[in-house]
Amino acid sequence: MKDFGYSISKGRTLNYDNSDFSLKKTLEHDVVSYCRCIGCGACASTCSAAKFTDFSIFKCNMLFRNAKYDELEQELSKCMLCGKCTLVCPRGVNTRGMILEMRNLIEKNKNNNE
Amino acid sequence: MNNFHPFVLPFTIGTVVLFIILFALFVKWLLQMDKTQKTTALKNIISFKTLKAVWEAVRECLFHRNIFRTNPVLGYMHLSFAFGWFLLIVIGKIETTFYSGTFWDEFWLAIFFRFFEDTSVTFSGSELFTQLMDACLLFVLSGIVLAVIKRFYSKIYGMKKTTKHTIVDKIALTSLWCIFPLRLLAESATAGIKHNGGFLTQSLGNLLVGLPLEHITLPLWWMYSIALCLFFLFMPFTRYMHIFTEMLLVFLRKWGVTENNQKTGYTNIELNACSRCGICIDVCPLNTEAGINNVQSVYFIKNTRYGTLTKEIADNCLMCGRCVQACPVGIESTLIRQIMRKKECFNNKDYYQYIPDKEEKQISEEKEVIYFAGCMSHITVSIPEAMKHIFAAANVKYWYMDENETICCGRPLMQQGLDKQAETLRQKNTEKILSSSIRTLVTSCPICYKSFTEEYHLPIEVLHHTQYIDRLIRQGRIKVNRSDIKVTYHDPCELGRGCKIYEEPRHVLHAVAELMNVKMEKENSLCCGYNLANTQLELEDQMKIRNAAINNLTAPKPDTVITSCPMCKRALQHGINVNIKDIAEIVDENIAK
Ligand code: SF4
Ligand code: SF4
Ligand code: SF4
Ligand code: SF4
Numbered sequence: 001m002k003d004f005g006y007s008i009s010k011g012r013t014l015n016y017d018n019s020d021f022s023l024k025k026t027l028e029h030d031v032v033s034y035c036r037c038i039g040c041g042a043c044a045s046t047c048s049a050a051k052f053t054d055f056s057i058f059k060c061n062m063l064f065r066n067a068k069y070d071e072l073e074q075e076l077s078k079c080m081l082c083g084k085c086t087l088v089c090p091r092g093v094n095t096r097g098m099i100l101e102m103r104n105l106i107e108k109n110k111n112n113n114e
Numbered sequence: 115m116n117n118f119h120p121f122v123l124p125f126t127i128g129t130v131v132l133f134i135i136l137f138a139l140f141v142k143w144l145l146q147m148d149k150t151q152k153t154t155a156l157k158n159i160i161s162f163k164t165l166k167a168v169w170e171a172v173r174e175c176l177f178h179r180n181i182f183r184t185n186p187v188l189g190y191m192h193l194s195f196a197f198g199w200f201l202l203i204v205i206g207k208i209e210t211t212f213y214s215g216t217f218w219d220e221f222w223l224a225i226f227f228r229f230f231e232d233t234s235v236t237f238s239g240s241e242l243f244t245q246l247m248d249a250c251l252l253f254v255l256s257g258i259v260l261a262v263i264k265r266f267y268s269k270i271y272g273m274k275k276t277t278k279h280t281i282v283d284k285i286a287l288t289s290l291w292c293i294f295p296l297r298l299l300a301e302s303a304t305a306g307i308k309h310n311g312g313f314l315t316q317s318l319g320n321l322l323v324g325l326p327l328e329h330i331t332l333p334l335w336w337m338y339s340i341a342l343c344l345f346f347l348f349m350p351f352t353r354y355m356h357i358f359t360e361m362l363l364v365f366l367r368k369w370g371v372t373e374n375n376q377k378t379g380y381t382n383i384e385l386n387a388c389s390r391c392g393i394c395i396d397v398c399p400l401n402t403e404a405g406i407n408n409v410q411s412v413y414f415i416k417n418t419r420y421g422t423l424t425k426e427i428a429d430n431c432l433m434c435g436r437c438v439q440a441c442p443v444g445i446e447s448t449l450i451r452q453i454m455r456k457k458e459c460f461n462n463k464d465y466y467q468y469i470p471d472k473e474e475k476q477i478s479e480e481k482e483v484i485y486f487a488g489c490m491s492h493i494t495v496s497i498p499e500a501m502k503h504i505f506a507a508a509n510v511k512y513w514y515m516d517e518n519e520t521i522c523c524g525r526p527l528m529q530q531g532l533d534k535q536a537e538t539l540r541q542k543n544t545e546k547i548l549s550s551s552i553r554t555l556v557t558s559c560p561i562c563y564k565s566f567t568e569e570y571h572l573p574i575e576v577l578h579h580t581q582y583i584d585r586l587i588r589q590g591r592i593k594v595n596r597s598d599i600k601v602t603y604h605d606p607c608e609l610g611r612g613c614k615i616y617e618e619p620r621h622v623l624h625a626v627a628e629l630m631n632v633k634m635e636k637e638n639s640l641c642c643g644y645n646l647a648n649t650q651l652e653l654e655d656q657m658k659i660r661n662a663a664i665n666n667l668t669a670p671k672p673d674t675v676i677t678s679c680p681m682c683k684r685a686l687q688h689g690i691n692v693n694i695k696d697i698a699e700i701v702d703e704n705i706a707k
Contacts, residue, residue, distance in 0.1 A: 032653055048489050053468035053521040077465055080522035080539060081530060082489040083646045087684050092653035100530060100649050104425075107459050 020067055023105045027064070031098045036091040037061055043085035049078045055093055057085060060102065069106045076103050096110055117214075117230045121336045122222040128343030129221075135350045136358055139386075143362075145532040146379025151371045158369035166403065167368035169359045176200055180442035180672040184393055187260065192391075194257025195347050196357070209243040211390045225342070228301045229335050233310050248312030251301075254294050262291065264669040280420075285467045289344040296341055300334035360443055373449040375533070381453065384445050388412060394437035399641050403662045404655035406430065411437040411447035418454055424652065428454050432659075433529060433647035435611035440544055444582045448647075455531030465535045466555050469521055469542055481511045483582075484552050484565075488559025489522050489682035496695075497558050497680050500702035501579060508591040513550060523566035529647040540570055547572065556582045558698065560609035567613065578609060580678045583701050584618040593706040594626050601627045601675040601700070604663065604686065605639035606679035612706070619678050619697055626704040630670045640666050644685035657689065664690050668706075674701055 026032055037058065044056035055078045085095040090098055093103040147155070159166075173179050176197045182189030206224035211217050213227070213235065223230060279287065298315065305311025305319030306327045349355060363383050371380055394411040401407045403412070409430040417423040433448045441447070485496040498514075505512050523543060526535035545553060554575045557563050563578040570576075577585070586592045603623055609615050616636045623629040634640050643651075644661030664686060667675045674693040677683050687694050 046493055046590055048522055049468075049518055052470070067536075075442075077460070077463065077535070078468065080466075080489075080524075080535075081532070081646070081649075082491050082522040083526060083527040083644075083681070086489070087493060087644070087681065094652055096646075096651070097649040097651075103460065 023067070023069075023109060024065060026105055027098070027101055030101050031094055033091070033093045034061075034098050037092055037093050042088045042090060042092060043093075046084045046088045048080050048082045048084060053078060055079070060099070065104055069109065072102065073106050076106075084113070117220050117223050119229070119335075119380065121332065121339050122220075122226060123339070124336075125339040125346075126222055126345035128346035132346040132349060139350065140358075140362060143379035143382045146382065147371070148374055148376060148378045151374060151378060151380050155366055155369045155371050163368045164365070164368075167365045171364045172409050174359070174442070175361050176362060178442065180444075181391060182485045184440065184442065185435060188264075188393075189255050191260045191264065192389075194260075198250055198254035198257060202247065202254065203244065205246055205250060207239075209247065209325050211241060212237045212243070221540050225453070226335065226339070228304045228308075228310055228315070229331075231308070231310050233308050242313040246311070246312075248314040251294065251298060251579065251600060252314055255298065257289055258294055262286060278550050280352075282348055283352045286345055286348040286354055288355070289341045289348070293338065294332060294343060294609065296338040296392060300331065300338045303331040303334055307331065321615070343536075351386070353390040355386045356389040356443070356475040359383055360389070361388040363443070367444070372398070373446050373453070375453065376680050377450075377453050381450055382419075385415050386452060388415045388419075388445055389443065390416065391441060391442060393440050396427045397436045397438065397440045399434065399643070399659045399662065400430065400431065400651075401656075403643075404651070405660045406655070411441065411445065414451060414454075415447060416444065418450065423454060429530075429648070430650040431648060432607070432643070432645040432651070434607040434641035434645055436638075437642070439611055452529055452531065455529070456533065457531045461534035462530055463534070465538045466521075466542070481550070481552050483510060483511050483512045483556050486513045486515045486547075486555060486557040486559075487520070488557055488560060489520050490561075491514075491558045492520060494680040494683050494696070497683070497698055500696065500698040501556075501558060502581060502594060503584070503702045504558050504698060504705070508586045510586075510591075512556075513552060515546065521684060523559075523562040523565040525569065526646045528565070528569065530649065533593040536569075537638065543574065544570060547574070558680060558696075560606045561681070564612050577614070578615060578618075578678070580609070580615065580619040580697055582621060583698065584622050587622060592701075594701060594704045595706050596625060597627055599627050599705050600630055600671075601674045601676045602630050602632050602667045602670060602672040603635070603697075604642070604675060604677040604682055605636055606668055606682045607639070607641050607645055609678060610639055611637060619676075622697060622701060623676060626701055627674075627676075630672055632666055641678075642682040642685040644681055656685075660685055661689055668692055674700065685700065 038065065039058040039061070039097050041056065041058060043048050043059065047055060047057070049055040055092060056077060079096075079099050081096050081099070084097060086093075089095060146155045176193075178189050178196065180194040181192050187331070197606075198603060203224065208228060210219055210223045214223070228531055235415055286519075301315040302318035303322055305315045306322045309316070309319075311317075311319050331373065345354075349357075362706065366380065371385070388515065390412050392412055395407065397399055401410060409427045414423070414431070417427055421593060430450060431448070431451055435448055438446060438448055439446070448563045450456065485501060487501070487597055491497045522538055524539035527533075527536035527539065553575070554577065555565060555566060556577050556579055560578060563576065566576045568571060587594060601623060602621060605616065620629060640663040641659060642663050643656040644649065667686075668690065673693060674688065674695055675690060676697050677686065678697045679694065683694055683696055
């Protein structure tokens, strides 16, 4: 398990003008509960994958919102779909549906851009 | 004696084309089966199993016993069509054999016999045959009346939904409905002229005498022949394909062929064996509780067969197995769904490299069992805690394999068609399990249990904790007191319908409490709504399904509801107003000191 505590994240620069947010709209439509996430982190604290590596759903969410798809693709495949996160989420987010749909959308997006 | 008239041509062409298509399709599907399926089938062809298959084919394809069990009116409808038509052909053939003195007369003669019959020729039993044929016709017609009524009022069949039809289906259906009324009219008209009808056709023929029969008889026979032709030509592309495919399926299944991990010819045979009876629609909790009525097996099968499957239909299913249980044809639709969910684009990388390879710790002491709590048990910690107490009370030395960190068994990934990822997890777990020399694996999670028993091929014994506790009690290794609290038991989908474990938990519960029956139990138990196989369902709908399960469990007013799945427990917990416990917990509480 990761040590508990705080650390400072690496700085990020986002260029919103160059980002494509169409995928986010699709996800909002396909997995309606996606918008309910408040980033509380309950999912990450129970996550099976997070026991070994720094994986967390709200991080994925953030990457997705910021259209950082390359980085996100690596992240998403760390999930084991075990389902613990769905059962602990206080906001009833369909976390696994969200993860799978993100993967599908990114894959489709890649194919479209090729 | 001339037994030919051009009106037999449509029928003849239709029949020949039908059998050529059927033969071609069957050969194609059989060849498309994979190697293991072929060898299994070939190995068992010459055995008792073939005889058993014949019996089952007669029972199911002619008499439709399984449909009768679910729904007598619907069963009668299928029986009158299948068996009635079968009798018409067989008795008709016997009749013409007597009439023409040879079995090898023109094969359409039996179908259009009344038209060609030369009334001056007498043969033994001719009167009896005439009456019998009329009786069979009446039998089929009664089925048609029911079918027409069903089309318009499906309520009297106890079915809330009837399946939707494609255009091709509609043509086939209409021609099928026309065949027998047209036969009745044609035979009656002929009887009006030739007086060769039975109780039904002659009576109707006598009524028709006032009409210009010479002019309408022939057109009626033409229409009858064309209706047959249309039905035969369209049949291979419609639901009626099930009539023949179901028989093939019965044989293959009896020979031991099962669904594989790939779409094969056997999958195609299963897809084509669905009669679209719609029984699966009424048992599906997505339909009955959440009002989702376009994803059930029948629609899934139809769309897969015609290549119109969408992601929504494939993915929106709990794989609870209620439809498979109810299906009169026994189509393994959940397995087919798993195959159709395969996502090849995600099966080409290396996954989970972050999971450490080697176990530093060696399992040195002699231990009896490996305990694998499962992911879900780590959020319902009272279950592994109770198991620890039970192990201690029974003096069992065990290795708690996933005490600190757990990786998933891989089944949820399998169910979503992510085979490569699941395979990676299976390898990691197998390495870890086999790193010890312990020969028994006990798990608290039905999902893991199903995965370990069916997907892992482990060389050791795998038990679910209900089975293990049952064994400990039977062997007298733990002594329990029988408390007087009343309990009901929730059969988890994966453990019940999934692994057919119904008796062990009940035996354990009888030993520690007063077990009450609930309306829907064992094979008919309801899903808790949270089954991991579904990634489409939102919380609101999950809750509706869960509430139905809770109502079923709390109807007899128990003190406590018992389940044996950490996920079911967690799911049911939130909406229930009585205690809910895992079977391990109630046993732990009642261990005799
Ligand atoms: S537990 Fe639910 S609300 Fe909290 S971060 Fe995770 S998904 Fe979002
Ligand atoms: S399903 Fe994925 S994200 Fe959720 S707890 Fe399991 S591994 Fe973590
Ligand atoms: S899957 Fe089975 S129950 Fe459903 S319509 Fe087909 S034959 Fe009937
Ligand atoms: S497995 Fe369950 S949820 Fe899926 S179609 Fe069958 S009855 Fe419905």
